[in-house]
Amino acid sequence: DAGVIQSPRHEVTEMGQEVTLRCKPISGHDYLFWYRQTMMRGLELLIYFNNNVPIDDSGMPEDRFSAKMPNASFSTLKIQPSEPRDSAVYFCASSSPGGQNTGELFFGEGSRLTVL
């Protein structure tokens, strides 16, 4: 399998612009997680989905952030309008909850966002 695929790998944008990050989970995985990583706050859970349904979005910082999962093979995280404090590495991860490796996460390579 190709693993979790994220795009873009790097994004530089100006404050106020819309940013869309994309993720393709591993085929057959029914959980998808979006995390944000910064030096100050570490790896924070933003939102996660089960079978394409958002289960917990309590980590989404504010209304400027939204996430969707229209089907089992695609998810987006959108920031509109973007602000400099949104600069971070955004990771997507997928997992399958059953079996011995319950909850093991497989991460994508991340999308490094810089908002000027």
Added chain:
Amino acid sequence: QKEVEQNSGPLSVPEGAIASLNCTYSDRGSQSFFWYRQYSGKSPELIMSIYSNGDKEDGRFTAQLNKASQYVSLLIRDSQPSDSATYLCAVRYSSASKIIFGSGTRLSIRP
């Protein structure tokens, strides 16, 4: 209190020695615990998972779990320079499937 707590380090250990990393968590009902390694500029990768009290060994790595004390640890034997990385402790909540990470411990193995 943070949900998952780790000492941020850096922890410096001489090559060949044992590195000991610790983690505490707040959700008493949690059942699944993980250690991830993250090299600078890379994504986290799973190195150990543990679900029952006691020790679990995999090569040079040993994970230890004490649910009564809400404590998880990772021991790395015969530390190598390639073990220099940030180690993230992660806990899966009992009431849901969300997985929360600690802030990570930076480990440096000095030759």
